[in-house]
Amino acid sequence: MTQSILVAGGAGYIGSHVCKALVAAGYTPVVFDNFSTGHRPFVKFGPVVEACVSDVTAVKKAVTEHKIQAVIDLAGSIEVAESVRDPLKYYDNNTAKKIPFLRALTESGVKAFVFSSTAAVYGEPNAIPIPESHSTNPTNPYGWSKLMFERLLHSTAAATGLRFMALRYFNAAGASLDGEIGEAHDPETHLIPRACLASLGHIPPLEIFGDDYPTPDGTAIRDYIHVMDLAQAHVLAVTKLLNGEPSGTYNLGNGIGTSIGDIIAAFARLGFPVPHSFKGRRAGDPSRLVADSSAAREALGWSPRHADVDTIISSAYRWHEKNQPKNKVSA
């Protein structure tokens, strides 16, 4: 019999790719999602429970009925700018609602937990690439809400014997290479899907925030990681925990800094020119975020297989070309 993994947020962009990778590795993913931003057509890899993570009764029932061995938690609210406008939404959904979730899981005997954290916990970095030992000082409520949950995990693990892996993602991008699932947020705020949509004429020209950063072309530099590589890291993390490995916190990025200018140039090179204009910098956007993921490579045995930006962009573009504007996306 296969082992069942509860995937909170499994109807979302990254969560659905995690479910697909879990099936490929021989696990049964059980999606646990309230569909606040998730997509029903993305739930195609196993059973689904429709509920909020704070619903203790539903969590305990799901663990018992599906004989859950481990949990991967990707449920959350993800928009940085919204978190500045409405911080309590973020502290509520990303931190407070996770307290009854963790309590229900530990009381049900769950011992292994993988958490979607973020590079936003670091704030403005003082070293590039950024190791996990870098200080944490988020510049927005989204980053704080995630960092606070990491702290909750540490304390809960010390008290209960839960083991966890907190995975700090850099910029997730791309779509499954077979075109089955892709990135769909509403509103879409991420660069690569917005560039696809602008190139396809589904939204107005792309606005690029800042062309005067201290970078070679003046645009901000980020570390883009293919969502399938990210998903594979979750499979490795959950397998390690099920095999009794200790807790850990790991960056997930390729260690390659790519500027927004590089991304626009790559779209054009691939035949998908992106109409765009430049705006002023956004407050709190660091000039460079690049991961040192050597710890994840060593501890998880992880190595990204789709790191080149052309694969990331072309998989995203193909998915958007086929699926948008069927999926509603606000400009």
Ligand SMILES: NC(=O)c1ccc[n+]([C@@H]2O[C@H](COP(=O)([O-])OP(=O)(O)OC[C@H]3O[C@@H](n4cnc5c(N)ncnc54)[C@H](O)[C@@H]3O)[C@@H](O)[C@H]2O)c1
């Ligand atoms: N996309 C990125 O580049 C990125 C980077 C760093 C971290 N992350 C983290 O990865 C996770 C997944 O991101 P995504 O891009 O797939 O977002 P997404 O919005 O596509 O997926 C989030 C999923 O969580 C569900 N959800 C939200 N609140 C819930 C609740 N209270 N109870 C049950 N389900 C709930 C939503 O319905 C959705 O299916 C998030 O936690 C996000 O903070 C994403």
